[in-house]
Amino acid sequence: MRGGLEGPGPRLTATPCGCVKPDLETGNLLTEPIGYLESCFSAKNGTPRQPSICSHSRACLRIRKSIFNNPEHSLMGLEEFSHVWILFVFHKNGHLSCKAKVQPPRLNGAKIGVFSTRSPHRPNAIGLTLAKLEKVEGGAIYLSGIDMIHGTPVLDIKPYIADYDSPQNLIEPLGDFNVWNNQHKTKSMSQSDGKSDSCDQRQLSAYDEPPPYRCTKEKPKYPEDRTSGENNLKRDTARVQQSSPKHKERAAHLGLGSRSGQSLSVAEEHIDPYCLEKSFSEEGTDKRLRGGREAVVPRGNSAERQLVAAHCPSRMGDAAHRSVVPAWVREAPVAPLEVRFTPHAEMDLGHLSSEDVGQVSFKYFQSAEEARHAIEAVLSADPRSVYRRKLCQDRLFYFTVDAAHVTCWFGDGFAEVLRIKPASVPAQMTDGAESAASLGCR
Numbered sequence: 001m002r003g004g005l006e007g008p009g010p011r012l013t014a015t016p017c018g019c020v021k022p023d024l025e026t027g028n029l030l031t032e033p034i035g036y037l038e039s040c041f042s043a044k045n046g047t048p049r050q051p052s053i054c055s056h057s058r059a060c061l062r063i064r065k066s067i068f069n070n071p072e073h074s075l076m077g078l079e080e081f082s083h084v085w086i087l088f089v090f091h092k093n094g095h096l097s098c099k100a101k102v103q104p105p106r107l108n109g110a111k112i113g114v115f116s117t118r119s120p121h122r123p124n125a126i127g128l129t130l131a132k133l134e135k136v137e138g139g140a141i142y143l144s145g146i147d148m149i150h151g152t153p154v155l156d157i158k159p160y161i162a163d164y165d166s167p168q169n170l171i172e173p174l175g176d177f178n179v180w181n182n183q184h185k186t187k188s189m190s191q192s193d194g195k196s197d198s199c200d201q202r203q204l205s206a207y208d209e210p211p212p213y214r215c216t217k218e219k220p221k222y223p224e225d226r227t228s229g230e231n232n233l234k235r236d237t238a239r240v241q242q243s244s245p246k247h248k249e250r251a252a253h254l255g256l257g258s259r260s261g262q263s264l265s266v267a268e269e270h271i272d273p274y275c276l277e278k279s280f281s282e283e284g285t286d287k288r289l290r291g292g293r294e295a296v297v298p299r300g301n302s303a304e305r306q307l308v309a310a311h312c313p314s315r316m317g318d319a320a321h322r323s324v325v326p327a328w329v330r331e332a333p334v335a336p337l338e339v340r341f342t343p344h345a346e347m348d349l350g351h352l353s354s355e356d357v358g359q360v361s362f363k364y365f366q367s368a369e370e371a372r373h374a375i376e377a378v379l380s381a382d383p384r385s386v387y388r389r390k391l392c393q394d395r396l397f398y399f400t401v402d403a404a405h406v407t408c409w410f411g412d413g414f415a416e417v418l419r420i421k422p423a424s425v426p427a428q429m430t431d432g433a434e435s436a437a438s439l440g441c442r
């Protein structure tokens with residue numbers, strides 16, 4: 001692949017002043033946002049690191065008239081889909097620079113190549129979120145399960161099509177499969193489990209003696225799918241088959257698990273405060289009621305399904321079809337936190353959601369319960385950066401979601417919400433200056 005497109009691109013379009021001129025041919029695209037997201041998250045702090053963390057997080061995107069005179073035309077038919085990919089610009093990155101290696105929170109300070117991560121700081125600051133499409137109304141779409149902040153410039157919307165977008169439905173000739181990976185898996189899995197059931201045995205021997213097809217499946221990723229032990233990125237055994245308890249056992253046998261706890265020596269602003277999280281959980285069939293109609297999106301065409309079934313009849317949809325991710329992606333450095341609300345915070349939440357005249361009310365949440373669930377979801381996933389988690393444990397943590405400005409602190413295995421003020425009147429505290437101890441939390 002050398003010599004091809006690598007060299008000449010940008011040179012061809014450079015202006016005398018050194019700027020790069022937009023040119024479709026060379027990929028120097030001049031983007032124009034199709035709209036700016038209205039989101040329940042007003043700032044990066046506390047915004048979920050991946051969309052699946054907080055299903056109640058909501059947003060609205062209105063297609064700009066400068067893009068299409070009749071924005072509603074561009075959304076025609078989209079309401080038939082349950083989920084959409086949103087491509088957007090990380091416009092609040094603060095700078096355009098990025099590093100080849102970054103430190104995802106899940107690696108607890110360890111470094112890894114930027115392209116192995118979902119870091120916002122990348123050569124082109126473009127984000128990709130799979131969001132649930134709640135409704136299409138005129139030239140606007142309403143989303144939930146998002147991880148983008150208010151004002152995010154959106155570049156594109158694409159429908160999520162499981163048959164194309166999920167390895168669950170892929171059946172490829174085995175010849176395409178990465179041989180190294182294959183051999184490795186054969187070795188590590190056969191080392192790890194001599195007691196596989198007959199279907200698994202077939203899968204394992206399949207690596208030795210390739211059958212005509214390979215099936216992969218993206219399994220739902222739940223927090224409880226964690227393994228324990230040592231997670232060393234340099235070890236090839238860091239790639240595990242996902243999800244089933246059997247594979248968790250295998251991963252444990254392989255010695256995969258918690259990481260070395262390397263400490264940080266860099267300032268917080270130099271750390272990429274992001275991580276990889278579970279993706280949307282998926283079912284074999286996606287059923288949705290839309291305006292009285294039921295949209296059913298089958299997984300794979302019938303021929304594919306037959307092949308899958310023929311290949312592994314007893315466990316179709318399980319061991320036979322999965323994708324592979326490194327173990328660290330599925331292992332948070334901290335277990336999900338228990339989330340508590342002080343009586344004061346409970347009272348605040350009640351006030352915030354009351355219909356009293358003059359009260360600020362929620363724009364995105366439909367009830368106090370939803371607001372509570374969203375706050376719990378955000379905190380349970382521990383939104384703090386590695387730096388804050390390790391070195392500033394007793395600092396108060398603030399974030400704003402919809403009309404709620406939340407103040408909390410973190411203890412061992414829990415987060416406690418101390419106050420919830422209307423976001424228009426944020427609590428008068430200087431960030432980081434006040435410690436949890438000063439509020440009598442310890």
Ligand SMILES: C[S@@+](CC[C@H](N)C(=O)[O-])C[C@H]1O[C@@H](n2cnc3c(N)ncnc32)[C@H](O)[C@@H]1O
Pocket residue numbers: 044045046047048049050051089090091092093118119120126127128129130147148149151152153273274275
């Ligand atoms: C780790 S990124 C993942 C985004 C997307 N799901 C992806 O994989 O490309 C999510 C984090 O980006 C940050 N973020 C969200 N919107 C942003 C924006 N417009 N500019 C900069 N950072 C943003 C928030 O801190 C959020 O927790």
